Amino acid sequence: MWGIELQRKSEVPLKRQIYLALRDGILSGKLQAGEALPSTRELAHELKVSRNTVNEAYDMLLAEGYVWSRQGAATRVAEGLRLDKEPASEPPAQGEAPLSLLADFRTGHPDLRQFPRYVWQQLAQKTLQAMPPSLLGYTGPQGLPRLREEIAAWLYRSKGLTAMAQNIFITAGATHALHVIADLLYEEGKEILVEDPCNRGMMQTLHNKRYPLTPIPVDAMGLLPEYLDGKRACAVYVTPSHQFPLGGILPASRRAALIRYARETGSYIVEDDYDSEFRYYGDPVAPLYAMDPERVIYVGTFSKVLFPALRIGYAIVPDKLHGRWRQLRTHTDVQNPPFEQAIVAEFLHSRKFDRHIGKMKKLYRERRHALLTALKECFGDAWRPWGDAAGLHLAVEFPGMSFDDAFAQCGRQNGIRITPVEYHCIRKGAHVDKLLFGYGHLEPDEIDKGIVLLRDFMAQSRALPCIV
Amino acid sequence: MWGIELQRKSEVPLKRQIYLALRDGILSGKLQAGEALPSTRELAHELKVSRNTVNEAYDMLLAEGYVWSRQGAATRVAEGLRLDKEPASEPPAQGEAPLSLLADFRTGHPDLRQFPRYVWQQLAQKTLQAMPPSLLGYTGPQGLPRLREEIAAWLYRSKGLTAMAQNIFITAGATHALHVIADLLYEEGKEILVEDPCNRGMMQTLHNKRYPLTPIPVDAMGLLPEYLDGKRACAVYVTPSHQFPLGGILPASRRAALIRYARETGSYIVEDDYDSEFRYYGDPVAPLYAMDPERVIYVGTFSKVLFPALRIGYAIVPDKLHGRWRQLRTHTDVQNPPFEQAIVAEFLHSRKFDRHIGKMKKLYRERRHALLTALKECFGDAWRPWGDAAGLHLAVEFPGMSFDDAFAQCGRQNGIRITPVEYHCIRKGAHVDKLLFGYGHLEPDEIDKGIVLLRDFMAQSRALPCIV
Numbered sequence: 060m061w062g063i064e065l066q067r068k069s070e071v072p073l074k075r076q077i078y079l080a081l082r083d084g085i086l087s088g089k090l091q092a093g094e095a096l097p098s099t100r101e102l103a104h105e106l107k108v109s110r111n112t113v114n115e116a117y118d119m120l121l122a123e124g125y126v127w128s129r130q131g132a133a134t135r136v137a138e139g140l141r142l143d144k145e146p147a148s149e150p151p152a153q154g155e156a157p158l159s160l161l162a163d164f165r166t167g168h169p170d171l172r173q174f175p176r177y178v179w180q181q182l183a184q185k186t187l188q189a190m191p192p193s194l195l196g197y198t199g200p201q202g203l204p205r206l207r208e209e210i211a212a213w214l215y216r217s218k219g220l221t222a223m224a225q226n227i228f229i230t231a232g233a234t235h236a237l238h239v240i241a242d243l244l245y246e247e248g249k250e251i252l253v254e255d256p257c258n259r260g261m262m263q264t265l266h267n268k269r270y271p272l273t274p275i276p277v278d279a280m281g282l283l284p285e286y287l288d289g290k291r292a293c294a295v296y297v298t299p300s301h302q303f304p305l306g307g308i309l310p311a312s313r314r315a316a317l318i319r320y321a322r323e324t325g326s327y328i329v330e331d332d333y334d335s336e337f338r339y340y341g342d343p344v345a346p347l348y349a350m351d352p353e354r355v356i357y358v359g360t361f362s363k364v365l366f367p368a369l370r371i372g373y374a375i376v377p378d379k380l381h382g383r384w385r386q387l388r389t390h391t392d393v394q395n396p397p398f399e400q401a402i403v404a405e406f407l408h409s410r411k412f413d414r415h416i417g418k419m420k421k422l423y424r425e426r427r428h429a430l431l432t433a434l435k436e437c438f439g440d441a442w443r444p445w446g447d448a449a450g451l452h453l454a455v456e457f458p459g460m461s462f463d464d465a466f467a468q469c470g471r472q473n474g475i476r477i478t479p480v481e482y483h484c485i486r487k488g489a490h491v492d493k494l495l496f497g498y499g500h501l502e503p504d505e506i507d508k509g510i511v512l513l514r515d516f517m518a519q520s521r522a523l524p525c526i527v
Numbered sequence: 528m529w530g531i532e533l534q535r536k537s538e539v540p541l542k543r544q545i546y547l548a549l550r551d552g553i554l555s556g557k558l559q560a561g562e563a564l565p566s567t568r569e570l571a572h573e574l575k576v577s578r579n580t581v582n583e584a585y586d587m588l589l590a591e592g593y594v595w596s597r598q599g600a601a602t603r604v605a606e607g608l609r610l611d612k613e614p615a616s617e618p619p620a621q622g623e624a625p626l627s628l629l630a631d632f633r634t635g636h637p638d639l640r641q642f643p644r645y646v647w648q649q650l651a652q653k654t655l656q657a658m659p660p661s662l663l664g665y666t667g668p669q670g671l672p673r674l675r676e677e678i679a680a681w682l683y684r685s686k687g688l689t690a691m692a693q694n695i696f697i698t699a700g701a702t703h704a705l706h707v708i709a710d711l712l713y714e715e716g717k718e719i720l721v722e723d724p725c726n727r728g729m730m731q732t733l734h735n736k737r738y739p740l741t742p743i744p745v746d747a748m749g750l751l752p753e754y755l756d757g758k759r760a761c762a763v764y765v766t767p768s769h770q771f772p773l774g775g776i777l778p779a780s781r782r783a784a785l786i787r788y789a790r791e792t793g794s795y796i797v798e799d800d801y802d803s804e805f806r807y808y809g810d811p812v813a814p815l816y817a818m819d820p821e822r823v824i825y826v827g828t829f830s831k832v833l834f835p836a837l838r839i840g841y842a843i844v845p846d847k848l849h850g851r852w853r854q855l856r857t858h859t860d861v862q863n864p865p866f867e868q869a870i871v872a873e874f875l876h877s878r879k880f881d882r883h884i885g886k887m888k889k890l891y892r893e894r895r896h897a898l899l900t901a902l903k904e905c906f907g908d909a910w911r912p913w914g915d916a917a918g919l920h921l922a923v924e925f926p927g928m929s930f931d932d933a934f935a936q937c938g939r940q941n942g943i944r945i946t947p948v949e950y951h952c953i954r955k956g957a958h959v960d961k962l963l964f965g966y967g968h969l970e971p972d973e974i975d976k977g978i979v980l981l982r983d984f985m986a987q988s989r990a991l992p993c994i995v
Binding site: 069070071072074075076078079082085086115118119122123124125137138139140141142168171172174176179180183184187188192193194195196197198215216218219230231232234235238242260263264267280308309310311312313314315316318319341342344345350351366367368369370371386387389390391392393394395396397398399447 | 540544546550554583590606610636640642648652655660661663687698700702703778783786787810819835859861
């Protein structure tokens, strides 16, 4: 009756079911404008529900304007409600099913199996219990003061970097920091200078902000400052501690030239220090930030040290950008949630963070060694490593070889995930002979096995149908 | 000696202290290009440290290019490193110290004292223990599948809304959802139509995206669709369940007109359902989304139901925008952290969420009643409430009165936080006689006290020096 079929076992209350059925009838035109609904008594009787249930359904229709009624008269369908069905749109194309991988040299992934989950749980419990109710409310766009103080203390004890907690802004990771910085520095017609090659994800972030990107070439030691040119740049995005992806440490003279360029043009240097905690011979490289805290925006992240899903990073921001940063953050995603911030603060404060880094550094050094050994065994002298002994990946040159997207795709189809350096290049052609090996997340035997598979694949690949 | 003063009790290792002191000397020009550093033996002797410590400091300087050395010769300072000190910038102006408040009618704040923290802790503990390591890695820009399924189930049982989990995208709250949507729909020269009045924070979010905003007038029932005009709109931003700030429920005929407008112009409707869980007489209003899932982007949030710092909201997104949404999110802040998502999923699944809403609805209804009673006692018949009995705030008209920024500021100086509706208006003048009372976070006695203070303040305010 009236198109209403009640599901008595549903979690949707009966009154809502009645409301929904009548509303659908009205919108589809089955119940026409001006038509009288049955009296509540009548409908209640027919549907075998209480009259109150029908009354409530009618009240909902009335409150939302689907029907109208006058004292003592029938409830009638309102005017102008009929909506014809739009033709259904095409269902979205399903992404390809992921192929299973036999060797996975993706970059930038820490070994999550080693994460001290039990310690984290204990700190989480302690933090939750101690958290005052005020932290459940809006606590401001800059981040928890305690975390900012702990980060400042840690930067000082680990890298000798003096940064004030008041200049540290918590973000939802490094990508998010870059996203905020891009909005922060936006001026119509300005461009951003980036290293070439440069992390493709980060370039996409800037590209989405409608910035023109100008590539600055990179050699084995990093960005070549003699190519910095022009007055249209609002920022230079660099990875001076461990160039991504080639691995160089930017020499002091180039650092000084970069700072001079920024001062002369009034632009900023965005220093992405994405993995300098892991340096295997010698101490972490000193951040560029120390050379000019008024011109450098330093970006750090916990994704590589703790875990990627944490979504906590930070930026150290010059005074004059603070107000705009707060305003922007307030009107984009407001703030970071407080729990993770409080847990990370405790992790730092208790020095469990430092111990975790120490442990992982040892582990990753062994893995890097396993990678170099496996490459030597499988490729003899036909390769050479680039960059500093640091981070979670290694760029390797195979002189005379050429690697492109087709090679990577074909590798994928053969169960091998590996990235050519060309993937991260703006100007193509300068680094065709290099591949990137992410090793941080792999056990030594996974590395060995992977390199053997890669060698066999490279030997056959000329003959494979997927390489044209 | 050499400007090096070692702090032997510092957490900064001695080798780094030596490195830092020498580096500062080089950058400041105290150590000049070409100058020879002392031999490691000599410096170790003078500083009373092991020779190895000095060797490591020199290795750091060498790796970063501050010095160079040739086999058998002295280590010398590199060229071109001197950076003159930039004149220090002005310290940023300190914000005014917050005045203590005697009555705080700010809008949009739930009562955090009522949050079931113990239940939350239990679920957090359970969730942390059960979480597989894979959730610590990147889990994709759309959000945890389990949370999306629980939200779909909850929307169905609470509002009768049928939404597929595959169309739900988790965000870092409603502001963040709007931020993503603004980027998603951006086209050069397009504008967004907004209700007038409209939440000022949300307008700021759109304004930061460089969108022209066109105001559409609102009456007691919500947006007036006859003012929708032109072909330049890419979206209409509306609050149909409980217009912010005036409180109307958009009638069905206007909903149908809105949908027709969107279909005709190819624009989208952004439905912000910021507090419709709390409706005190009758059930939650049905979302506009149900009328056309291809044209409406529905935005929901947990900030008002759970707590603002949670930073979890969601959008229900038409199929054809999915790909772009994923791409955008990946390159802005990557994804939400997984813990809160998993905890909220469990909160929903266990129906503790539904119970919490039930409890808070009862409490907020009492507070709304307390507010109406206090207004009646203090202002007699000189006021009238606007809008539906819902949400955490009430718009009140005081015929013949006029409230502006100066009134709000003067109130603040007298310990009263209250917002004139004009604050949220684009075209000024249409709602000068209305004030907004946020009551959700206030106990009944705080409400009583606050209204008495407000009455006294209003009685005196003509004579107060802060009102011109």
